[in-house]
Amino acid sequence: MSGETTDLIHPVILCGGSGTRLWPASRESFPKQFIPLAEAHRSSFQATAARVTNSNVFARPTVITANDARFIVAEQLAQAGLAADILLEPARRDSAAAVAIAALHAAAHQPDALVLILAADHVVGDDDAFAAAVQACSLGAKAGHIMTLGIMPTSPATAYGYIQPGDPLPGAAGQAGARVVQRFLEKPDAARAEGLIAEGALWNSGYFLFRADVILDEMRRHAPAVLAAAQASLSAAVRDLDFLRLDTDAFLASPQISLDYAVMEHTDRAAVLPVSFPWSDIGTWGALWEVSQQDANGNAVRGRVALQGTRNSLVHSEGELLTTVVGLDDVVVVATSDAVLVTSRQRGGEVKTLVEQLRARSEPEADAHRLMYRPWGSYQRIDIGSRFQVKRITVKPGARLSLQKHYHRAEHWVVVRGTAEVTVDERVSLVHENEAIYLPIGCVHRLTNPGKIPLELIEVQVGSYTGEDDIIRIEDVYGR
Amino acid sequence: MSGETTDLIHPVILCGGSGTRLWPASRESFPKQFIPLAEAHRSSFQATAARVTNSNVFARPTVITANDARFIVAEQLAQAGLAADILLEPARRDSAAAVAIAALHAAAHQPDALVLILAADHVVGDDDAFAAAVQACSLGAKAGHIMTLGIMPTSPATAYGYIQPGDPLPGAAGQAGARVVQRFLEKPDAARAEGLIAEGALWNSGYFLFRADVILDEMRRHAPAVLAAAQASLSAAVRDLDFLRLDTDAFLASPQISLDYAVMEHTDRAAVLPVSFPWSDIGTWGALWEVSQQDANGNAVRGRVALQGTRNSLVHSEGELLTTVVGLDDVVVVATSDAVLVTSRQRGGEVKTLVEQLRARSEPEADAHRLMYRPWGSYQRIDIGSRFQVKRITVKPGARLSLQKHYHRAEHWVVVRGTAEVTVDERVSLVHENEAIYLPIGCVHRLTNPGKIPLELIEVQVGSYTGEDDIIRIEDVYGR
Incomplete structure (x- = not known):
């Protein structure tokens, strides 16, 4: 027009x-x-x-x-x-x-x-x-x-x-x-x-x-x-x-x-x-409670929640977490896979100050979610130990990650849904559901979902350092 | 004597x-x-x-x-x-x-x-x-x-x-x-x-x-x-x-x-x-608060906790969870990897009734922990999807799991610490840190830790059913 x-x-x-x-x-x-x-x-x-x-x-x-x-x-x-x-x-x-x-x-x-x-x-x-x-x-x-x-x-x-x-x-x-x-x-x-x-x-x-x-x-x-x-x-x-x-x-x-x-x-x-x-404007959790659907006890709940003797409260439980409240009124409970907040409907505005305190303490949960969105899909850390880390990775149909390598870790990929096209150095192979592939330290690799349904895989990283900054990008369709 | x-x-x-x-x-x-x-x-x-x-x-x-x-x-x-x-x-x-x-x-x-x-x-x-x-x-x-x-x-x-x-x-x-x-x-x-x-x-x-x-x-x-x-x-x-x-x-x-x-x-x-x-007798969380070490604000905390404007409260946070409380007094917050409880020090005795309610609803968290102890060590579910499940398994030095098979799932084991001795049908092999092994559906297998340090491995199960009751035990040193 x-x-x-x-x-x-x-x-x-x-x-x-x-x-x-x-x-x-x-x-x-x-x-x-x-x-x-x-x-x-x-x-x-x-x-x-x-x-x-x-x-x-x-x-x-x-x-x-x-x-x-x-x-x-x-x-x-x-x-x-x-x-x-x-x-x-x-x-x-x-x-x-x-x-x-x-x-x-x-x-x-x-x-x-x-x-x-x-x-x-x-x-x-x-x-x-x-x-x-x-x-x-x-x-x-x-x-x-x-x-x-x-x-x-x-x-x-x-x-x-x-x-x-x-x-x-x-x-x-x-x-x-x-x-x-x-x-x-x-x-x-x-x-x-x-x-x-x-x-x-x-x-x-x-x-x-x-x-x-x-x-x-x-x-x-x-x-x-x-x-x-x-x-x-x-x-x-x-x-x-x-x-x-x-x-x-x-x-x-x-x-x-x-x-x-x-x-x-x-x-x-x-x-x-x-x-x-x-x-x-949902400026606080208390404001969200006001515009949320409430049950007969005035509770607004989301996710897996069990309440007892609790009224006029907001309880928001993400993922598989079971969140319970016993004998409290006017509270706000928000439980995610890596962080929990408990406050009152009235004092929820102070959460901003709490987040500032968490930033000052360099707590990663202050700003980053465990589930991280990327142009190609998302990933989520599901376990971490002293020399390993496990992630669930989801790749959208047709999407591809950057061509990359790591200096400090090897990776094992197990496809649990869909089909992956995996490039390891010169070789390209298709990895199907219930198949695994190994990426040795230092190899140049790339992950693509060539299929029509989302690709899900479990990545087990093993090495002396498993941080996000040990990703050396050689090429990226998203210009990162 | x-x-x-x-x-x-x-x-x-x-x-x-x-x-x-x-x-x-x-x-x-x-x-x-x-x-x-x-x-x-x-x-x-x-x-x-x-x-x-x-x-x-x-x-x-x-x-x-x-x-x-x-x-x-x-x-x-x-x-x-x-x-x-x-x-x-x-x-x-x-x-x-x-x-x-x-x-x-x-x-x-x-x-x-x-x-x-x-x-x-x-x-x-x-x-x-x-x-x-x-x-x-x-x-x-x-x-x-x-x-x-x-x-x-x-x-x-x-x-x-x-x-x-x-x-x-x-x-x-x-x-x-x-x-x-x-x-x-x-x-x-x-x-x-x-x-x-x-x-x-x-x-x-x-x-x-x-x-x-x-x-x-x-x-x-x-x-x-x-x-x-x-x-x-x-x-x-x-x-x-x-x-x-x-x-x-x-x-x-x-x-x-x-x-x-x-x-x-x-x-x-x-x-x-x-x-x-x-x-x-630590009969309730409130009783535990009374015998716990408290800070200047009367708070007794355990694990990764951040408080703001909170007094005389007990906050117990397990594993990697970050648990926060803003603007509340006299509360009890207990956060574990799969369930969260929020109550007051005074009303904590009612938790027993809550657990009965959870049992009536058949919530698995009522009685079972995510981290399950076994005579040979422990395991913990770290992820689950519609056709897969991921566990972290720890085997004590010298311990061995039962000889077993599954009808509905294959398993991928990635060793992230220690050494595993893995029996698959007739074959026994050693699997070292950063190595993986595949157990096809129906194979008879057994896991042993022949070493001197705990063995840790990530198990990715793939199949139409990944429940605990699809374990057919053929032999078990613990007489189970």
Whole structure:
């Protein structure tokens, strides 16, 4: 639709968060927006992407994400049968830079394109109400307003910023409920939150809908350094496989600032549509409990869980772990294959500090998951000893690992599902289910899944050092 | 020392408990007395056995344990460099039957032998004070009293029975502090416990010291069915490797009753020595917290643990798991490789009910540990999929598994430490570190560790069924 004028809305999903307050399920290496938390079978990123698929309303979405998350984004889109442009940020620069890039990207096709900014880690409880709200906002956006969604508060939350609405907008947008923004307010304390709600203030959701030309005008005025960095990094962007990689140096020149601080608090074009559908930014485990399905005792559980004398608690148990709680109320228990968190619904915000403490202690579980995603599939350590390590490796159909060698370990591969094509030095062989192959120390080897189903194999590494950094890559289809 | 008269005390360690209230660390397959809980590097069974090694005071100890625990007992004694006679009970019949057998076993050598009954799952905080108390009790025991240790209460515990002491015993025992037992009291409620303490009552520790002929007399009078079953099962006992296996049918004829109910509450020979050393029966996780070393915040931790804003809590983390607690007081968190328990110090007694619930749901974690001990070593499942399973197997030096075959799975063994002697059908070969061997479905095979260090190997099973019951044993050195 290059150059073509259309009323379609360009959804832009901001997907760069790290979600450390939902540790240990969410970690730097696989943050919360990619984990099935509020729903059992899809992540909030997948739910967000699915929310903007109506092609009568929405153009092809754009996802802006961190470089390290690119293969996860691609994989989760493919899993959900969705397509999107994927823009890679070389670093975190908060939302203003990402929004500027999103607006420039849309404006390249149509200067007054409507752009909808969505956060990948929000939960929306009513897709129809959300769609109706977006339609209502588009009226105001077309008229030149920077529209936001203001959520009708259900509690005096101190974790959200608030918006004080003013007079109705003129015209159709105003008739649809949209109002001028009188003021953006920082996260309040509990007493102030009560007062704000009494005054009719709304939660600042972080959803925005605007014309590209309008936001770019306001950025030129209020955040020129952000805009300049965005322009430079986008025009020097390079395509890398299916991704558009923003130029690093240009991008790093942007100030690290949110759209609220950079533009919304200064512009006179801000408007808000009050909405009342269930919504959460799942900022803490306690917030997730609030939007989760609860049983008769108020417990929200996921995975293998057994409770006794326990109420109003969130228990999240991953994999095969059996997680039990006896005689406690209002607790949060999150158990993963390598780390366990126990806290209260109220104190869950302090998990961020805990993760900082773990980083300071160099605990690997602070940021890395045991299950590691790679462009070719995933691997997971299942055992480790003083001179050995065992991994389960899954390779997607058609995928291939890098051509590599190790200086300090030999490897035994036992195929337990599918078929592997294994290159060892000059020789290529097919290894089938229930067959094994040996890779001596120093051999140059490569693993490919030539088949139509995932390949699973058990790798037993034996040697004096089995760290990830003893991988000497000789060639890699993923450009690593 | 057959027939020889001696003043040596015969220690008898009762080691038959299942300890479900300390689940998930303690399970039927490996109960609490065998786990390092109060101490980091030895179990309470090992600490108990070490407490009676002074050969000037004690004869060779006898351990009475369940059949299923026999290899654990032997292994833990060997680890600690200790020796003992090991008597195997075919079923649980509570303490009266075990004490009768212990007395008969000692009386066979010397009718008036002094017998000391110790529970394997108790924690004693002062070995010297314990030794002195045993010496003091032996005075009363020689004079024909059935001596018990009465612990000076440190709190109005409702988990213990109480003993009301009366007048001092006559003679040297009385001078050493021993007193007639006025009354044994059931576990009280909290208010009653306060009253009992005010009246000078003592905790009933379950330690007994008596002459074999005295307790047998009292049993003949008050518990003849128990005594008859004990006599029959001991005289028909058979030696099996290093164990003395009591006759099953004869033993099962015994009533299931404690020594307290069967004898102590009826005899007029009961006496008690008040003692004040730290002691606990570690009946719950909360009780373990009380006798554990605590940091400045009152936290007792074991394993990889990180705490923030947490006080007066017990956190026990096994293996590689990282266990964290944020913003909670008075909690108990126990994390093992396959199950997690979160409770409070106060409500920990309800864990027993939880385990019953898990059994009713047929959850394997209710009773079985992931790490399974066998006479030849141990194994641990490290991964499982739809058509495969991976185990880490450790074989002791000189040990050998049964000659066996499987109908539904092939196995790949990769040796990661030590040397294996592997028999596959007619062929025997040595497999060294970093070598692998394949065992096709249906082959008759056997694994031996011919070396001087433990053998560790990774076993990858591939097949349509990988359950433990697909082991067809053709020959077994351990008579299984």
